[in-house]
Amino acid sequence: MRKQQALGILAAAALLAGGFFFINRQETKETLRVNSTSSCMMQMYALDEQDTLIPLSIPCEEKDHMKKRLQQLVAKMSKKQGEGLLPVFAKDTKLEDAVLVDQTLTLQFNEAFLNYEKEHELRVLEAIAWLGTQFEGVAQVQIAIGDDTLQTMPNGTPIPAVLNRKIGINNFLTSTSALHDSDAMTVFYTKEVMDKTFYVPKTKRVSANLSDVDAYIDAILADVSVNSSLKQPLAQEKVKTTAASVMRENVLQVHLDNRILAEDQTAKKQAYETLILSLCMLDHVEQVQVLVDDVAVTLHGMNDRSCSAAELIYNEIE
Incomplete structure (x- = not known):
């Protein structure tokens, strides 16, 4: 994935013109799960040694307001998280204030924020955008x-x-x-970091006119990463669509062939989960249902359940 710094800045400029702390010593039990409880989760970011942003899900206190949660996240993202995952922000970076007015969240950092590594600049900007917009009511972010x-x-x-x-x-x-x-599309891949598997989003430029959902799905299924360290399970499994997708009341039904299935007729874990995460990046998609021969399938076999974007928790750590 790593390109020269100049290419990273050029990519950022082109995009703009067009438009959690380290895993503890216990092994992560699941890469992705569906949150069926009311537990509070939030997402932070770390960098690996190839300058890839790794999103990590961590628990939070329901009673904490947004400013306190953001201050906790920035503090964690300013420290080395452990072997293989590095801080996004410079040492001693602090979030002094977070003010939300008319859906614009202004994040006010201290001077230490300016001391990040130059080659990480694009990643720092991306991390801030994704960090702030995870909170309800935030449509955009400003940096101060x-x-x-x-x-x-x-x-x-x-x-x-x-x-x-x-x-x-x-x-x-x-x-x-x-x-x-061209248009931007964000697809989820898997990546191994210190013998642990993470789901990693990557935005790439593709031919324009992917507003058609089926064209977008086909582009995901056919995608082969330009980065040898990122794996695309759907492409590896050679999964194909068998019929046009259908959107009903923000539920996207996707028809796939049986390559998505394991021998026990459950969905193949990494292929299924990267597909769900990728499709939930689309506007207006709140839930996804995968069908094989018109029968809904999940990681637990044949059933009618759809997977909600709001329920997805991935790269969870304690």
């Missing part, structure tokens, strides 16, 4: 140092007027040369 709102990052990467998840995450340059005539 003291009383000054930043218009560009310290090393030249432009900050969009509307900073949100449309900036993407783990951006790459691809073979798509006409960036103004």
Whole structure:
């Protein structure tokens, strides 16, 4: 995945023009689960040694307000998390204030924020956008140092007027040369970090006109990562669609062939979960139901249950 710093900044500029602490010593029990309880979870980010942002889900206290949660996340993201996962923010970075006005969240950092590694600038910007917009009522994020709102990052990467998840995450340059005539799509992959498997989102540029859901699904299924350290289980399994998808009341029904199934007729874990996570990145998709021969399948066999984006918890750590 790693490109030269100049390519990273160029990718960020092109995108803008167009538009958790380390796992503890216990093994992670599941890569993704469906949260059937009311437990409070929030997401933070770490960098691996190849400058890939790794999202991590951690528990939080229901009683804590958004500012306190964000301060906790920034503090964790400013420290080395353990072997293989590195801090996103510079040492001693602190979030001094977080103010939400008209769906715009202003994050006010101390001066230590400016001391991050230059080659991490795009990743820092992406992490802030995804960190802030996970909270209800936040449509966009602003970055401030003291009383000054930043218009560009310290090393030249432009900050969009509307900073949100449309900036993407783990951006790459691809073979798509006409960036103004291409769209961004975010797909989930698997990645091994110190013998642990993580689900990792990556935004890439693809040919325009993927507003058609079936074209988007086919692009996901056919996707082969440009990064040898990222694996795409769906492409590895050669899963194909068998019929057009159907959207009913924000539930996306996807028809796939039996390559998505294991021998026991349950869905193959990594292929199924990366598909669900990727499709839940689409606007208006609140739930996904996978069907094989018109029968709904999940990790637990044949049933009618759909998977809700709001319930997905991945890369969970204690």
